[in-house]
Amino acid sequence: MFRRRSDEAPSSATALAEQDAAPQSRDPQAKKGRPTPKRSDAEANRRQRVTVPKDRKEAARQSRERLRVQREKQREALLNGDERALPARDKGPVRRFARDYMDSRWSVAEFFLPFAVLILVLSVLRVPLLQLLSTLLFLLFLILVVIDFARLSFGLRRALANRFPEENARGAVMYALMRNLQLRRLRLPKPQVKRGEHP
Structure with missing residues (x-):
């Protein structure tokens, strides 16, 4: 149980190194076709896309404004019969x-x-x-x-x-x-x- 390994058995480190050295077969369709972006670039893009308002009141005001504009568009569509802005029920x-x-x-x-x-x-x-x-x-x-x-x-x-x-x-x-x-x-x-x- 606690005896030493024989010299013939390869150590786990050398076994892992051999596996890494062996060429791995990759599916050609699995390639993404572009280089992986740097971490700093990916974080900058993520920060740029998501704009979080400074406070909750501002976020609630923006949400209310967006809903009001959407309701106004739907009301106009209901009055004029514009198919593009109708609610899903009427489309x-x-x-x-x-x-x-x-x-x-x-x-x-x-x-x-x-x-x-x-x-x-x-x-x-x-x-x-x-x-x-x-x-x-x-x-x-x-x-x-x-x-x-x-x-x-x-x-x-x-x-x-x-x-x-x-x-x-x-x-x-x-x-x-x-x-x-x-x-x-x-x-x-x-x-x-x-x-x-x-x-």
Whole structure:
């Protein structure tokens, strides 16, 4: 256990030296094609790229300013229909077609909010006949909205399958139906087609 090594066994230091001296086969594709930069140059480049603000208040102010500019661009894009600055939810030809498809058609669902306010006012009144009437009208309107949604979603699915057979249209129908619940004037992005136009 504690005896000396024989002279025949090479020491570990000489074995390592022999391994280093042997030529190592390198993959020619593994080369990076440029010399390794000096340490001082690499540190200087790293310092130059990352600019850390002096204090937290300055960093928070810069972050808020950047977010404000981004929101302003998105708001302008929503008002003008500029495709480049739209939020991710509204981008792409599939979403644009779904918006145009809904904006070019009349639907019962877009009058749901004003009708719901009217029904609410009628139901608050203490006249039993008006309260019963408001409940019946609300149920009737809800049935009409569901039928209208079914009609529009079936038509939009078919149009998307014909127009974009290779594109992923997942979520586009629900996106268009939720847009359809809003009054036309309040929709964002603003409608780009007139009623009756084909998108």
